[in-house]
Amino acid sequence: MTNADNFSSLFSEAEQAWNLENLYADLEQVNHKPLKPLEKACLRGLLCRYRPGQLAFKFNWTSGALRVELNKGLYRYIEELTNHPSNTLKWELVGDWLAEKGYKKLESQRDEEQNTNQDWGEAPEIRALLGREVEIQNLKLSIVGDRCREICLWGMGGIGKTALAVKLAEQIHSDFDYLIWRSLKYIPPLSQFLADLCRFLPNSAVKVDELSQFIDILKTHRCLVIIDDFETILQDGELVGSYRQGYEGYGNFLERVGAERHQSCVMVISREQPKQISILQGDTLPVRSFKLQGLKKLGAIALLQTKGFSGKEGGVEQLIQQYRGNPSALKIVATTINELFNRNVSAFLKQTALVLGDVLQTLLYEQFERLSNLEKDVIYWLAIKRRPTSVADLRADLPSSGSELLAALESLRWRSLIEKIEEKEEVLFLLEPVLSKYVNKKFVEQVSQEIEAIAKEQNLLKIKLLSSHSLVEDLAPEAVRAVQIRMTLKPIKDTLVRCSQNIDLSQVLSKSFVKNEFLEANLTLLGLWL
Numbered sequence: 001m002t003n004a005d006n007f008s009s010l011f012s013e014a015e016q017a018w019n020l021e022n023l024y025a026d027l028e029q030v031n032h033k034p035l036k037p038l039e040k041a042c043l044r045g046l047l048c049r050y051r052p053g054q055l056a057f058k059f060n061w062t063s064g065a066l067r068v069e070l071n072k073g074l075y076r077y078i079e080e081l082t083n084h085p086s087n088t089l090k091w092e093l094v095g096d097w098l099a100e101k102g103y104k105k106l107e108s109q110r111d112e113e114q115n116t117n118q119d120w121g122e123a124p125e126i127r128a129l130l131g132r133e134v135e136i137q138n139l140k141l142s143i144v145g146d147r148c149r150e151i152c153l154w155g156m157g158g159i160g161k162t163a164l165a166v167k168l169a170e171q172i173h174s175d176f177d178y179l180i181w182r183s184l185k186y187i188p189p190l191s192q193f194l195a196d197l198c199r200f201l202p203n204s205a206v207k208v209d210e211l212s213q214f215i216d217i218l219k220t221h222r223c224l225v226i227i228d229d230f231e232t233i234l235q236d237g238e239l240v241g242s243y244r245q246g247y248e249g250y251g252n253f254l255e256r257v258g259a260e261r262h263q264s265c266v267m268v269i270s271r272e273q274p275k276q277i278s279i280l281q282g283d284t285l286p287v288r289s290f291k292l293q294g295l296k297k298l299g300a301i302a303l304l305q306t307k308g309f310s311g312k313e314g315g316v317e318q319l320i321q322q323y324r325g326n327p328s329a330l331k332i333v334a335t336t337i338n339e340l341f342n343r344n345v346s347a348f349l350k351q352t353a354l355v356l357g358d359v360l361q362t363l364l365y366e367q368f369e370r371l372s373n374l375e376k377d378v379i380y381w382l383a384i385k386r387r388p389t390s391v392a393d394l395r396a397d398l399p400s401s402g403s404e405l406l407a408a409l410e411s412l413r414w415r416s417l418i419e420k421i422e423e424k425e426e427v428l429f430l431l432e433p434v435l436s437k438y439v440n441k442k443f444v445e446q447v448s449q450e451i452e453a454i455a456k457e458q459n460l461l462k463i464k465l466l467s468s469h470s471l472v473e474d475l476a477p478e479a480v481r482a483v484q485i486r487m488t489l490k491p492i493k494d495t496l497v498r499c500s501q502n503i504d505l506s507q508v509l510s511k512s513f514v515k516n517e518f519l520e521a522n523l524t525l526l527g528l529w530l
């Protein structure tokens, strides 16, 4: 196939909503020459709301090169055609400007409305899901075929629950009137969570309570509601399935959604199976539970191939078995084998003890311990910030030089521990979700230990994180601060209350000459600095 054939088959779905032939003809008139197949493909992709970075990925180009190409040509013709000043077009405006000019088909207005019936919240974009054909098929049978009311997809961290659910939802959303995806990773109280769902979903009658109102919506419309990271509101270190204090209402939520008749499906994604679901579920009942296992051999090999392995290396099968086909674990460990063992899987296996128990937890622990101090500091900051962060923002908080920081970010990316995204022409970094859960817990533990050590030994020598990181950032957006208080400050306070009756730092603080803004702010927040 020629390059032109390749391009012409891409994003053909744009045809459904746009008068492409007219649009091409008018752009060619503005430009005084025919559009290139690549330009037409970009135009269709942008009209389907793909970002330039995603287009570049599809075309096997670098995003920088594609941006140059767009800036040189297509963007300029569109500005001229839509009577906008030169150099003012951004990719996200392409559809709006051309729709205003009447290039959108009328009947597609309805499709557009259908799109507003979807709110993907924090669902990540998954480029390629390897393996999982059987799992997708089984879930479809239950959700679309048997019209189950409540589905729980559960399994260990990093096993691929979120990735699978995203791809599944992309395939089945047309069976529903509404789709909403929400994560509980910032542990919203139930009332806040329900209010958020009801705000998006169509609701007419005001009911006595939010839960009844939500269930009423599930009855009158066919909605697909996906709730990710459910385990965050379950209690750590307690019997499986019990809720954090103050979050017990979620149990009642699951019970009613599973037990009452309605035409929707609520899908709960969790590392642990909530108690209510284990009671209500059954293979032929409207509530079902799926435990997700690791990737099978072929899927796992395909994943390793994306990391530069051929899949034929000696020891590959044993490696897959050892890490139980866990995609996250395999991605991380593949980098180590590349980096330290020159892709020799058997040599790696000989060196490492058999991992038992929670493979991912063990692996993350080992990976984290291997990082340089600067890499650890960056990871902690990204965990605190809880949002994509630029190099400039990280520099403001870290004492290292720009080049050291860039090297650390590159190294972390190489280790598959952070992701780089480009947003509105800006490069931002964020933690891999699996790692962010692990690091938050570790941060809380470390800080609590530091405080206990100061109190016990009555000196400030053991201080590290307390003087290098903020528990709550002064300048963060209000919503992020609220999460930092809930996820970091409060658990530290709770740990301190549980571990020691009375922490008194007044002596040691009055004796020492402390001049550190993080330390002062953190101790003040914890009520230990008066």
Ligand SMILES: Nc1ncnc2c1ncn2[C@@H]1O[C@H](COP(=O)(O)OP(=O)(O)OP(=O)(O)O)[C@@H](O)[C@H]1O
Pocket (backbone or CB within 6 Å): 126, 128, 129, 130, 131, 132, 155, 156, 157, 158, 159, 160, 161, 162, 163, 164, 229, 270, 271, 295, 299, 303, 327, 328, 331, 433, 434, 437
């Ligand atoms: N089938 C797959 N093919 C390719 N990549 C995958 C697959 N499944 C998972 N991944 C990748 O592995 C990583 C972990 O997957 P995911 O976030 O879905 O795990 P999870 O089970 O939701 O973990 P957690 O319990 O931490 O939420 C992600 O980077 C994801 O894109």
Ligand SMILES: [Mg+2]
Pocket (backbone or CB within 6 Å): 161, 162, 163, 228, 229, 433
């Ligand atoms: Mg997940």
